[in-house]
Amino acid sequence: MRRRAIFTVLAAATALGGFTAPAAHADETVGDIQITNVDVxxxxxxxxxxxxxxxxVSVTATDPSGVWDADFYLWRGPDGTDPYSTADGYIxxxxxxxxxxxxxxxxxxxxxxxxFTFEPDSWLANADAGTWKVGVQVFANDDSRAERWAATTxxxxxxxxxxxxxxxxxxxxxxTLTITGKLTRANWDTLDYRGYTNQPVExxxxxxxxxxxxxxxxxxxxSTGDLTTTATASEDGYWRWNxxxxxxxxxxxxxxxxxxxx
Numbered sequence: 001m002r003r004r005a006i007f008t009v010l011a012a013a014t015a016l017g018g019f020t021a022p023a024a025h026a027d028e029t030v031g032d033i034q035i036t037n038v039d040v041x042x043x044x045x046x047x048x049x050x051x052x053x054x055x056x057v058s059v060t061a062t063d064p065s066g067v068w069d070a071d072f073y074l075w076r077g078p079d080g081t082d083p084y085s086t087a088d089g090y091i092x093x094x095x096x097x098x099x100x101x102x103x104x105x106x107x108x109x110x111x112x113x114x115x116f117t118f119e120p121d122s123w124l125a126n127a128d129a130g131t132w133k134v135g136v137q138v139f140a141n142d143d144s145r146a147e148r149w150a151a152t153t154x155x156x157x158x159x160x161x162x163x164x165x166x167x168x169x170x171x172x173x174x175x176t177l178t179i180t181g182k183l184t185r186a187n188w189d190t191l192d193y194r195g196y197t198n199q200p201v202e203x204x205x206x207x208x209x210x211x212x213x214x215x216x217x218x219x220x221x222x223s224t225g226d227l228t229t230t231a232t233a234s235e236d237g238y239w240r241w242n243x244x245x246x247x248x249x250x251x252x253x254x255x256x257x258x259x260x261x262x
Contacts, residue, residue, distance in 0.1 A: 031144025033063040036109075038136055040154040047250050048118045049159045050191045057093070058113040059151070063140035069099035070112035070139065074132040074154070083135055083149055089128065091116060099139075112138065118156070120188040128188070129158050129248035157250050159186040161193060162201070164254035166239040170262050173233060177259060179203060181227040181241045185249050195225020201243045203229055206256060208236040213256075215242070233261045 040046070041055040057072045074091040075083040083090065093114040095101075102112040118124050133150040164181040171177055183201060184193040199221045204213040219229045227241060238256030245251030 027146075027148050029146040031063065031140060031142065033061055033067070033138060033140045033144040033146045035059060035061045035136065035138060035146055035148060035151065037111075038134060038148075038151040040134055040152060045155040045157050045250060046118065047157045047159050048120065048124065048186065048188070050120055050186045050188070050193070052117055052119045052121070054094070054115050054117040056113050056115050057134065058111050059136050059138055060109065060111045061138040061140075061146070062109040063142070063144050064108055065140050065142035065144065066104065066107055067110040067112065067138060068102060068141050070102065070114070071098070071100065071137045072114050072116075073135045074116065075135060076130070076132050083133070089132075091132070120186070120191055124188045126158065126187060126189050129156055131155050131247060155247060157248055158188065160184065160196070160243065160245070160249050160252040162241050162243055162252045162254040164239060164241050164257050166257045166259045169258075170260035171233045173235070173261050175233055177231050177233045177239075179227075179229055179231060179239050179241075179257075181254060183221050183225045183227065183241070183243055183252075195223070196221060196249060197223050197225060199225075199243065199246070201227055201241050203231070204240050204242050205231070206238045206240075208238070208258070213238075213240065213242070233259060236261050 037060040039058045059070050061067045072093050075087040076089050077087045093116050095114045100112040100114050102110045104110045134152045135149050136151040137147045139145045161184045166179045183196045185196050187194040200218050202215045203217050204215050206213045219227050238258050240256040241254045243252050
């Protein structure tokens with residue numbers, strides 16, 4: 001299995017496949033080449049379960065001579081950090097070869113792609129969840145080149161699950177209904193799911209025959225990710241929990257649980 005390349009110092013340019021490490025300065029453009037778009041995972045956050053996940057990163061660029069290669073890297077560190085020497089973390093693409101997979105849309109413009117595989121059973125750890133910068137290099141046929149240290153950003157997130165149960169069912173009108181549930185997320189350190197602690201989760205209700213949920217109250221998860229509260233049963237309808245998500249964990253809604261009120 002591939003292992004993530006994490007550096008505090010970039011020891012050799014060959015560690016990044018097609019990369020040639022530039023001098024210690026930020027964005028660079030040589031020649032007429034222009035980067036027009038950078039896409040990570042189709043514009044979606046990278047949400048990883050407890051199993052491997054592969055995503056694609058691509059760049060569209062144009063140059064009078066045509067574009068033939070590109071390379072990418074994910075990294076993180078505070079503003080002003082040099083990704084080649086002082087980054088807190090560094091992730092290299094799967095493809096160590098050059099050129100990248102480039103598809104020309106015209107004589108001057110191409111979209112080049114490489115893949116990244118995130119492997120909880122090999123190197124991915126819970127501490128890796130969060131926002132990552134996306135560095136890009138592109139190369140033209142006439143030796144024009146461009147690099148953007150932070151062309152865009154992406155969020156690497158731990159997949160979440162949310163359950164709900166409203167009881168008793170059926171229930172008499174005007175009596176107390178108990179609604180429970182559990183918020184869990186992928187644990188990349190243990191390759192399973194664990195409760196997400198002390199998170200605000202909305203209890204929502206939808207009356208039978210309607211399509212819109214209304215928030216009733218907000219409840220925080222316990223130390224094990226459990227949720228429990230009560231509400232008065234007034235009429236037939238659906239109850240669910242709704243979690244808004246965090247920078248490390250995606251939003252998730254439980255499937256509504258129907259309660260027959262008699």
